[in-house]
Amino acid sequence: MQRTMMDFWVGLFVMAGIGALLFLGLKAGNLTDFQADKSYVLIGDFENIGGLKVRAPVKSAGVTVGRVTDIQFSTQTYDAVVTMKVDTRYQFPKDTFASILTSGLLGEQYIGLLPGGDDEMLEDGEKVMKTNSAIVLEEMIGRFLFDKASEKKDSDPEL
Amino acid sequence: MARRIRAAIESIGHRVIESIWRLGTAARFILLVLLKSIPSFLRFRLITREIYYAGVMSLIIILVSGLFVGMVLGLQGYETLQKFGSESAVGTLVALSLVRELGPVVAALLFASRAGSAMTAEIGLMKATEQLAAMGMMAVDPIARIVAPRFWGGVFSMPLLAAMFSMMGVLGGYLVTVVFIGVDAGSFWSQMQSAVDFRYDIINGVIKSCFFGVVVTAIAVFEGFDAPPTAEGVSGATTRTVVTSSLAILGLDFVLTAFMFRGVS
Numbered sequence: 001m002q003r004t005m006m007d008f009w010v011g012l013f014v015m016a017g018i019g020a021l022l023f024l025g026l027k028a029g030n031l032t033d034f035q036a037d038k039s040y041v042l043i044g045d046f047e048n049i050g051g052l053k054v055r056a057p058v059k060s061a062g063v064t065v066g067r068v069t070d071i072q073f074s075t076q077t078y079d080a081v082v083t084m085k086v087d088t089r090y091q092f093p094k095d096t097f098a099s100i101l102t103s104g105l106l107g108e109q110y111i112g113l114l115p116g117g118d119d120e121m122l123e124d125g126e127k128v129m130k131t132n133s134a135i136v137l138e139e140m141i142g143r144f145l146f147d148k149a150s151e152k153k154d155s156d157p158e159l
Numbered sequence: 160m161a162r163r164i165r166a167a168i169e170s171i172g173h174r175v176i177e178s179i180w181r182l183g184t185a186a187r188f189i190l191l192v193l194l195k196s197i198p199s200f201l202r203f204r205l206i207t208r209e210i211y212y213a214g215v216m217s218l219i220i221i222l223v224s225g226l227f228v229g230m231v232l233g234l235q236g237y238e239t240l241q242k243f244g245s246e247s248a249v250g251t252l253v254a255l256s257l258v259r260e261l262g263p264v265v266a267a268l269l270f271a272s273r274a275g276s277a278m279t280a281e282i283g284l285m286k287a288t289e290q291l292a293a294m295g296m297m298a299v300d301p302i303a304r305i306v307a308p309r310f311w312g313g314v315f316s317m318p319l320l321a322a323m324f325s326m327m328g329v330l331g332g333y334l335v336t337v338v339f340i341g342v343d344a345g346s347f348w349s350q351m352q353s354a355v356d357f358r359y360d361i362i363n364g365v366i367k368s369c370f371f372g373v374v375v376t377a378i379a380v381f382e383g384f385d386a387p388p389t390a391e392g393v394s395g396a397t398t399r400t401v402v403t404s405s406l407a408i409l410g411l412d413f414v415l416t417a418f419m420f421r422g423v424s
Contacts, residue, residue, distance in 0.1 A: 013218065016319070
């Protein structure tokens, strides 16, 4: 079959298109980031998850060790049940503390794992017993205003 | 007065019935194109030729537009985000806007104006000069020989053009914010990488552009094939291709976005 200059340009065009997709995946996206190929599942019950979303990172010492894969509401405990996939390379003791943290003032929310000192490690599908809920700004402001009001009331008995 | 109102209602009714009729004809035509596509794949050079005319020839406008859109996004994003002291998040803003929305949508609008209108004009002119009728006389099916390769050429080209548009946009945003303004390059890329997910954002953007490719080329080939065989008819069909495609892209974008990104951060 005869090859023409047009075939060359089309080939170049297809290569450039695939190159652009690779650029987006590798440079702009998180294709090289955490891949949960070999991972185990951990579950955590939180009183309040704030703005935590599926796909949010699970970090320990600032390193991404996993991702949130599912968030459900339990009708038995009235808590949020968060399922996380953690890379098998990273094992955590049974008394690990899981907290919902925020990166920066306006950043995304993620789960921070703080390892304890237990000899036994958490296993696949196991529940993280020690959890700490997200800080909800409205609740904090409300509590602050309430404390201020009660302080004022104590110092001024006429009120 | 009553006669005028009656005429107006009749006119609206006539237009609605005409639109439904036309939609049915278009659906039947596209089904026919799909059924007669196998010969095009057996003679892939026909499709390669159309990828050249629809894709390669649209490259310049796509790349230049992508670069400028990215540059403007970078500039506007920086202006807004610096008020909150989060100028390093400009990379996230540029990349997410491009891969999720602007890349597929603007590339498709440009594709409709550049390649879609050319497709309609070419097929319409072939009809007006009776080339399609002559093919029929020689027992060559014009849908299999002329329409199907153009349809598939456009469908293959669109996602590649959209990816290149997004890539140029990200580079344009980098150029303005990092090179010209002086935002930290490390923060620019790392914030972008932590926010842009390959599967959700980039692949969904590609899926969107595939849908747009199908819609734009389907409208273009139908309008061309259905054009009245006169100079006025061809020009009207070309205009209709751009208008209908643009509206279809924007409408479809809303529906696809609602399906794809609902419930995702």
